[in-house]
Amino acid sequence: MSKGxxxxxxxxxxVANVERIQNVAKRVTxxxxxxxxxxxxxxxxxxxxxxxxxxxxxxxxxxxxxxMDMLLSTGEQISVALLAMAIxxxxxxxxxxxxxxxxxxxxxxxxxxxxxxxxxxxxxxxLKVGRVVIVAGFQGVTPDDDITTLGRGGSDLTAxxxxxxxxxxxxxxxxxxxxxxSTDPRIEPKxxxxxxxxxxxxxxxxxxxxxxxxxxxxxVAKKFDVPIHVRSSFSDKDGxxxxxxxxxxxxxxxxxxxxxxxxxxxxxxxxxxxxxVAAKIFKELASSGISVDMIVQNVSHTRKTDISFxxxxxxxxxxxxAIKKVNSDIGAGDILVDExxxxxxxxxxxxxxxxxxxxxxxxxxxxxxxxxxxxxTSDISISCIIKKNLxxxxxxxxxxxxxxxx
Amino acid sequence: MSKGxxxxxxxxxxVANVERIQNVAKRVTxxxxxxxxxxxxxxxxxxxxxxxxxxxxxxxxxxxxxxMDMLLSTGEQISVALLAMAIxxxxxxxxxxxxxxxxxxxxxxxxxxxxxxxxxxxxxxxLKVGRVVIVAGFQGVTPDDDITTLGRGGSDLTAxxxxxxxxxxxxxxxxxxxxxxSTDPRIEPKxxxxxxxxxxxxxxxxxxxxxxxxxxxxxVAKKFDVPIHVRSSFSDKDGxxxxxxxxxxxxxxxxxxxxxxxxxxxxxxxxxxxxxVAAKIFKELASSGISVDMIVQNVSHTRKTDISFxxxxxxxxxxxxAIKKVNSDIGAGDILVDExxxxxxxxxxxxxxxxxxxxxxxxxxxxxxxxxxxxxTSDISISCIIKKNLxxxxxxxxxxxxxxxx
Numbered sequence: 125m126s127k128g129x130x131x132x133x134x135x136x137x138x139v140a141n142v143e144r145i146q147n148v149a150k151r152v153t154x155x156x157x158x159x160x161x162x163x164x165x166x167x168x169x170x171x172x173x174x175x176x177x178x179x180x181x182x183x184x185x186x187x188x189x190x191x192m193d194m195l196l197s198t199g200e201q202i203s204v205a206l207l208a209m210a211i212x213x214x215x216x217x218x219x220x221x222x223x224x225x226x227x228x229x230x231x232x233x234x235x236x237x238x239x240x241x242x243x244x245x246x247x248x249x250x251l252k253v254g255r256v257v258i259v260a261g262f263q264g265v266t267p268d269d270d271i272t273t274l275g276r277g278g279s280d281l282t283a284x285x286x287x288x289x290x291x292x293x294x295x296x297x298x299x300x301x302x303x304x305x306s307t308d309p310r311i312e313p314k315x316x317x318x319x320x321x322x323x324x325x326x327x328x329x330x331x332x333x334x335x336x337x338x339x340x341x342x343x344v345a346k347k348f349d350v351p352i353h354v355r356s357s358f359s360d361k362d363g364x365x366x367x368x369x370x371x372x373x374x375x376x377x378x379x380x381x382x383x384x385x386x387x388x389x390x391x392x393x394x395x396x397x398x399x400x401v402a403a404k405i406f407k408e409l410a411s412s413g414i415s416v417d418m419i420v421q422n423v424s425h426t427r428k429t430d431i432s433f434x435x436x437x438x439x440x441x442x443x444x445x446a447i448k449k450v451n452s453d454i455g456a457g458d459i460l461v462d463e464x465x466x467x468x469x470x471x472x473x474x475x476x477x478x479x480x481x482x483x484x485x486x487x488x489x490x491x492x493x494x495x496x497x498x499x500x501t502s503d504i505s506i507s508c509i510i511k512k513n514l515x516x517x518x519x520x521x522x523x524x525x526x527x528x529x530x
Numbered sequence: 531m532s533k534g535x536x537x538x539x540x541x542x543x544x545v546a547n548v549e550r551i552q553n554v555a556k557r558v559t560x561x562x563x564x565x566x567x568x569x570x571x572x573x574x575x576x577x578x579x580x581x582x583x584x585x586x587x588x589x590x591x592x593x594x595x596x597x598m599d600m601l602l603s604t605g606e607q608i609s610v611a612l613l614a615m616a617i618x619x620x621x622x623x624x625x626x627x628x629x630x631x632x633x634x635x636x637x638x639x640x641x642x643x644x645x646x647x648x649x650x651x652x653x654x655x656x657l658k659v660g661r662v663v664i665v666a667g668f669q670g671v672t673p674d675d676d677i678t679t680l681g682r683g684g685s686d687l688t689a690x691x692x693x694x695x696x697x698x699x700x701x702x703x704x705x706x707x708x709x710x711x712s713t714d715p716r717i718e719p720k721x722x723x724x725x726x727x728x729x730x731x732x733x734x735x736x737x738x739x740x741x742x743x744x745x746x747x748x749x750v751a752k753k754f755d756v757p758i759h760v761r762s763s764f765s766d767k768d769g770x771x772x773x774x775x776x777x778x779x780x781x782x783x784x785x786x787x788x789x790x791x792x793x794x795x796x797x798x799x800x801x802x803x804x805x806x807v808a809a810k811i812f813k814e815l816a817s818s819g820i821s822v823d824m825i826v827q828n829v830s831h832t833r834k835t836d837i838s839f840x841x842x843x844x845x846x847x848x849x850x851x852a853i854k855k856v857n858s859d860i861g862a863g864d865i866l867v868d869e870x871x872x873x874x875x876x877x878x879x880x881x882x883x884x885x886x887x888x889x890x891x892x893x894x895x896x897x898x899x900x901x902x903x904x905x906x907t908s909d910i911s912i913s914c915i916i917k918k919n920l921x922x923x924x925x926x927x928x929x930x931x932x933x934x935x936x
Contacts, residue, residue, distance in 0.1 A: 184615050209593045210590070
């Protein structure tokens with residue numbers, strides 16, 4: 125009798141070489157020995173994906189997205205076959221599948237496809253006869269039988285979607301860190317591993333710069349209430365559970381702090397303060413495929429106002445170009461670009477029901493003479509733009525003030 | 531209006547790197563420009579297959595054949611995607627497919643599957659809208675949707691089977707030599723490239739050691755009368771046509787000469803000359819998976835006889851082991867192994883209707899004082915076992931005597 129079903133996802137660093145694949149096989153079969161049914165989702169070996177992208181780039185700078193998916197999906201296919209062999213070697217039954225074989229059907233948006241349905245018959249059949257089922261992450265297939273990929277980090281999505289569809293008891297995401305921390309331990313060594321975090325907090329953390337899990341997969345986990353366990357493939361210690369509600373959450377104001385140094389602040393000066401101007405600007409940016417993050421527009425006293433917003437540093441040049449395209453129409457003044465910024469954010473579901481969290485953050489920064497250039501808030505986060513070189517200090521003092529090392 | 535349909539197959543050396551893939555793209559689009567419909571079959575890039583085998587061997591010495599197929603089929607998938615990109619780059623439409631996507635259905639014999647049917651709808655649809663269709667060679671899929679491979683050289687089979695199924699006007703096999711030669715040019719520099727050769731002759735040449743094309747694919751081409759053009763991917767010169775009948779074939783006695791130095795001669799001495807003894811021996815060898823080539827048993831005068839046969843050198847040790855297993859039952863004498871042999875063969879459909887070809891061969895060898903240790907003949911070939919160090923000389927003198935450099 126099965127003790128339950130576990131979906132385990134191993135990222136590229138967890139299967140970077142033969143020895144690590146063998147370690148994964150040991151871990152997986154350990155769960156089989158304990159009586160669990162196991163479905164394993166694997167990413168491509170180490171740098172395989174980057175090597176394939178490099179190969180394509182030698183041929184063309186604008187590869188067809190369909191052909192890129194054809195190319196990149198081989199990476200995971202190699203991983204699943206090798207892992208199946210390693211599990212066989214340990215004397216256990218296992219069978220590998222591509223996304224297509226296992227029936228992960230997606231829409232036709234090559235390189236960033238969305239899963240539309242998963243046929244679980246084949247997986248259930250194989251689990252029933254006692255096999256470990258190994259599924260290639262990151263990939264699916266259109267109804268027309270074309271191979272698709274789910275975008276960077278897509279293996280997380282494969283795992284979460286399979287866990288949901290198979291009604292798994294747990295979805296384990298194995299990675300090279302041992303959980304989610306209150307902040308980046310490279311910046312603040314006192315950072316504490318969180319035992320639990322809510323989906324919403326994790327989503328804020330993911331979109332605010334923590335790179336542990338793909339944001340879309342957390343959205344799906346939240347939507348279908350799939351419990352996720354983020355943990356290290358190099359140790360047996362518990363990691364962090366991502367769940368719906370954290371016990372005693374009323375007591376916790378702030379769960380984590382993130383720092384993002386990859387944004388640039390764009391300011392359009394002296395924008396005429398009349399209806400439709402902002403719309404024109406941001407519509408043009410959207411149609412150029414540029415995602416805008418924080419947007420701040422102050423109250424105007426002179427019929428002219430400044431609009432500031434942040435974009436990814438890499439998009440800064442394209443942003444300027446896009447604005448210049450509409451500027452003759454709008455009649456704004458100078459466009460300023462500031463890459464010397466960092467965004468510091470505090471995240472926590474507790475702040476919803478507590479006053480004074482924002483004030484405490486601003487006060488703490490002010491006390492250290494850190495000037496706040498922009499502010500934006502959501503239900504469960506507050507972000508400030510500050511000078512880049514002050515980012516590390518800001519993390520440390522906020523980490524202390526909000527008692528995150530306890 | 532299409533000028534006709536050509537199936538082109540490019541081997542691993544023809545797509546060993548980005549530059550060569552680009553050359554293949556140029557050749558393919560050249561045919562498109564001339565108005566042909568083109569289906570391209572590609573092998574894995576250069577040494578990819580060997581690298582994947584090496585990776586698997588680091589995990590297990592006895593990999594599951596299903597998982598080997600899963601692993602190895604990625605090699606061709608990489609090739610087809612890259613070639614599609616290279617063709618796009620030249621401004622032409624192209625689309626790549628795995629064996630599974632294109633409907634190459636095989637039996638379940640993993641690593642050496644046989645094609646049972648090919649669904650051509652998708653290919654025809656894509657050809658109709660003007661696309662070059664690129665198919666991953668060497669692979670297929672079982673009715674249960676498991677990936678299979680067709681064995682070494684299987685891409686030739688993919689090409690020939692597609693050419694047959696699509697009723698192609700020609701099937702071109704691109705390789706790193708510029709055609710089939712009357713003998714190995716490294717042994718006899720006067721060797722002549724043949725303009726034409728029959729399927730039967732090519733089959734003899736292939737099984738007798740010429741390694742240009744996979745034997746099974748020639749059998750299929752013969753069965754369905756698919757004309758094959760073997761030519762170089764590095765030049766535009768015509769290669770060799772493999773066809774049903776060669777013009778003026780009555781005039782040509784011998785088409786080619788092959789030399790095989792990879793066999794060992796096994797002699798079982800003093801075998802009791804009674805019914806069923808030979809059967810016991812060769813049944814045991816068959817069940818050990820050893821293929822036996824030439825077999826010679828002399829007339830017996832003493833109720834004991836010697837049986838000699840040849841096997842691949844690599845199978846010699848296993849052969850001895852197998853014979854020893856049945857020998858107590860049979861009561862034969864010593865078992866001798868001679869690896870110092872070469873098999874020299876002359877091949878040609880013309881010899882069927884001409885007397886004296888064998889005599890001329892034996893005379894020629896005798897004149898050079900080359901002793902013949904074993905002889906075996908077929909409708910269109912005569913093979914002799916001689917001392918290994920005399921192989922080269924034998925090739926040269928026979929090549930001259932049968933006028934093959936003209």
